[in-house]
Amino acid sequence: MVRKLEKSRYWMAAVFTAMIFAFGLSVGMLAEQQRTKYVTEQYQEQSNEYESLQLQYAYLTSLSAERENCPALQYSLNIYIQHLEDTRLKLENYHESSSQINKAEFDTLKRQYILAEIKAWMFTQKVQESCNETDIVTILNFHSKDCERCDDEGMILSYFKDIFKDKLMIFSIDMDYTNEPMVTLLKKTYEVENYPTLIIDSQKIAGFIGTDDLKNVLCAHYQNESYCEQK
Amino acid sequence: MSAVDVITWIIFIITIYFAFFWLITFLGMGQEKKRKALKKFPLVSVVIPAFNEEETITGTMKSVVELDYPKNKIQIIVVNDGSTDSTEKKVKDFIKKHPGRKIMLISQKNSGKWVCMNAGLSVAKGEFFACLDADSFVERETLKRMLPRFVGRTAIVLPIMKVKNPENMLQKVQWYEYIVNMFYKKIAAYINCVHVAPGPFSLYRTSVLRKVGGFCYGYATEDLEIAMRLQKHNYRIVQTMDAEVYTIAPDNMRELYKQRVRWNKGSLLNAISYREMLFNRAYGDFAMIQMPLVIAAGFISAVLIVIFLYYGLLKPLYNLAKKVVLVRFDIMTLIMNIQINSNILDADFYRLVIAVFTLVITITIFVAAHRHSKEKIVKYGFFPLLIYLFVYYIALGLIWLAILKDLAIKKSRMRW
Numbered sequence: 017m018v019r020k021l022e023k024s025r026y027w028m029a030a031v032f033t034a035m036i037f038a039f040g041l042s043v044g045m046l047a048e049q050q051r052t053k054y055v056t057e058q059y060q061e062q063s064n065e066y067e068s069l070q071l072q073y074a075y076l077t078s079l080s081a082e083r084e085n086c087p088a089l090q091y092s093l094n095i096y097i098q099h100l101e102d103t104r105l106k107l108e109n110y111h112e113s114s115s116q117i118n119k120a121e122f123d124t125l126k127r128q129y130i131l132a133e134i135k136a137w138m139f140t141q142k143v144q145e146s147c148n149e150t151d152i153v154t155i156l157n158f159h160s161k162d163c164e165r166c167d168d169e170g171m172i173l174s175y176f177k178d179i180f181k182d183k184l185m186i187f188s189i190d191m192d193y194t195n196e197p198m199v200t201l202l203k204k205t206y207e208v209e210n211y212p213t214l215i216i217d218s219q220k221i222a223g224f225i226g227t228d229d230l231k232n233v234l235c236a237h238y239q240n241e242s243y244c245e246q247k
Numbered sequence: 248m249s250a251v252d253v254i255t256w257i258i259f260i261i262t263i264y265f266a267f268f269w270l271i272t273f274l275g276m277g278q279e280k281k282r283k284a285l286k287k288f289p290l291v292s293v294v295i296p297a298f299n300e301e302e303t304i305t306g307t308m309k310s311v312v313e314l315d316y317p318k319n320k321i322q323i324i325v326v327n328d329g330s331t332d333s334t335e336k337k338v339k340d341f342i343k344k345h346p347g348r349k350i351m352l353i354s355q356k357n358s359g360k361w362v363c364m365n366a367g368l369s370v371a372k373g374e375f376f377a378c379l380d381a382d383s384f385v386e387r388e389t390l391k392r393m394l395p396r397f398v399g400r401t402a403i404v405l406p407i408m409k410v411k412n413p414e415n416m417l418q419k420v421q422w423y424e425y426i427v428n429m430f431y432k433k434i435a436a437y438i439n440c441v442h443v444a445p446g447p448f449s450l451y452r453t454s455v456l457r458k459v460g461g462f463c464y465g466y467a468t469e470d471l472e473i474a475m476r477l478q479k480h481n482y483r484i485v486q487t488m489d490a491e492v493y494t495i496a497p498d499n500m501r502e503l504y505k506q507r508v509r510w511n512k513g514s515l516l517n518a519i520s521y522r523e524m525l526f527n528r529a530y531g532d533f534a535m536i537q538m539p540l541v542i543a544a545g546f547i548s549a550v551l552i553v554i555f556l557y558y559g560l561l562k563p564l565y566n567l568a569k570k571v572v573l574v575r576f577d578i579m580t581l582i583m584n585i586q587i588n589s590n591i592l593d594a595d596f597y598r599l600v601i602a603v604f605t606l607v608i609t610i611t612i613f614v615a616a617h618r619h620s621k622e623k624i625v626k627y628g629f630f631p632l633l634i635y636l637f638v639y640y641i642a643l644g645l646i647w648l649a650i651l652k653d654l655a656i657k658k659s660r661m662r663w
Contacts, residue, residue: 029271
């Protein structure tokens, strides 16, 4: 006795399954395109912001002793850096989950953001100098993907950012991106050998630094911070 | 893509395939032929195996006695499996109170349900043989609605099993679960793929049951074993949606866990012992879809639950805990600075599509199940329904995980 076996049902199920996955895949692709579009747009906007900042700076320095305008410039700079960081973090996430198809676009965007971070870092230092600002600390955070404690360091840094707010400027550089000569250059200049490595103003700290130690380092740079008074 | 991603996707594909297969089968089912009225009333033997069931045994027997069926055409055989409580006395009292009825009591030393059922089978005089767990109750119409379904090679007709008076949350959740499971069995029965004949009032053709040699131990799930054995002998198992039997469902997690461990272990181990049917075309759809499903079900749920727990729960919790430790428990600062900076583009669209699709199928089947069993959709409240849809399967997955772990350990011990 041979029992019934309706093959068409099996094929239909297979076809529908394939269709669902094809649909999911296309929606995913579409989303990815929208993501690159979104980051590109953000980048455009931030480029404009940066250009505006440069102009403001040039204008201020040309008028020489116009120190009273420094706070306004600082303020715009802070907002710019915040925008930059928000988009950069999104880009990191999108980049990680991206398929091979949009890899090239994401790589280009990533390069643009690494450059933007470095530019912003240099610009911040310049502004600080011109405005004679001493109460702002900049941190350059060199990190890498296969580094065990880089994520932890990132968490600690964002915690201090929450505490010191505008007084602390953090710039994260992905050292895996060696296609960019600027990255290699920085690596050489600061003799970065292991990750994470932090450059706090001009002080280099190689390897992971915990919350308490970093607090001591940072508080040495600040005066009159209530957080630093706490035990 | 990591190994975890690959496994996840394979599991997703298999799951969606099964879902589509049953959905297509369901859509092709069409209207059921109208049940013919019963003209003859064949003798039916009802075996009630009982082990310490003093609380429910009287009610169970009463429901059989009150069946809408000629009195002299029902033979009741209670098999007392060495009860240590007053079960035996309750049965004797019941017999005394119903002098005109064919009720007999067999007492044996405790040896398991399948032995009871064989003891009942050996004295059964009926053309049909029903087994009724001593914690279950048949409706008046049940037998009359089931008997006309015996046509051709039909060996078993199954009633629709519902939860008796669900009171607490767990029982209400199981109410919904049973309705859906019965409907799933109805779809499976359409292509003769039923793999289990549950204890509450499955009705057998006595001659077939004797021909295949009665019941076996079957890893403490004789109801799964007999169904698979009859499938192997190419008999038909039919599921009805209108003949009701009510059973008492576990009211606490401990009991539920014990029950499900027995069921799940039974289905996996029995399926493995009938593995020669697996993908053997001679056994039709049962071999091609149901056997693989029964064998894979546990692994699929266990893997899904591990992935869900790890990525959905453990990893985020671990990261949060790590963060809290790293900032020296300065939780206030963390809370004050929480920023929700996400937009629609951050969603994981591949998984979202799969999730939405799965939910749509689940709800479709859920609604259809209620329509076919003529029950209201939110009969026992909306909250238990939500628990059933979104939480209950996590618990069931965890149970599978425990079973597989248990089996793996036993297997490795055996090798030693």
